[in-house]
Amino acid sequence: xxxxxxxxxxxxxxxxxxGEDVYVKPEGKVxxxxxxxxxxxxxxxxxxxxxxxxxxxxxxxxxxLGMAQTTVEVRETSTGRIWGVSKGRxxxxxxxxxxxxxxxxxxxxxxxxxxxxxxxxxxxxxxxxRGVVKRQGYHSTCRDKRTFA
Numbered sequence: 475x476x477x478x479x480x481x482x483x484x485x486x487x488x489x490x491x492x493g494e495d496v497y498v499k500p501e502g503k504v505x506x507x508x509x510x511x512x513x514x515x516x517x518x519x520x521x522x523x524x525x526x527x528x529x530x531x532x533x534x535x536x537x538x539l540g541m542a543q544t545t546v547e548v549r550e551t552s553t554g555r556i557w558g559v560s561k562g563r564x565x566x567x568x569x570x571x572x573x574x575x576x577x578x579x580x581x582x583x584x585x586x587x588x589x590x591x592x593x594x595x596x597x598x599x600x601x602x603x604r605g606v607v608k609r610q611g612y613h614s615t616c617r618d619k620r621t622f623a
Contacts, residue, residue, distance in 0.1 A: 508557065508564070511549035518544055523570065524558065531556055531567035538565050 522541040547559040
């Protein structure tokens with residue numbers, strides 16, 4: 475492998491047009507974990523909650539309550555922390571436990587047992603109780619009285 479690299483460098487190496495070093499040292503401390511995080515876009519609901527990876531998250535700080543129905547860039551760091559970036563601000567997100575779903579059959583059975591759900595019964599004089607009424611229309615009465623010559 476070293477022979478291949480040396481031969482490649484001899485064949486394709488080019489001297490730079492300018493001899494200056496273009497490397498610029500970054501100002502201050504750069505959070506590389508945040509910089510190289512996985513990024514996805516989400517839209518918050520009315521309460522500022524987002525759904526990411528099958529889980530729900532809200533802003534950890536109370537000063538971020540004005541995020542209703544805004545587009546947020548969600549960043550998941552390599553350590554597993556979830557951040558939101560909205561309007562250039564970095565917002566730490568915390569996971570919220572979702573409510574456990576009640577099985578619909580169990581819920582309806584509980585309601586029936588408790589007497590909350592009653593079947594609707596029409597009044598005794600309601601048209602449904604009268605049964606089928608045979609109507610005589612114009613065509614049925616004329617058909618019997620027709621005479622043929």
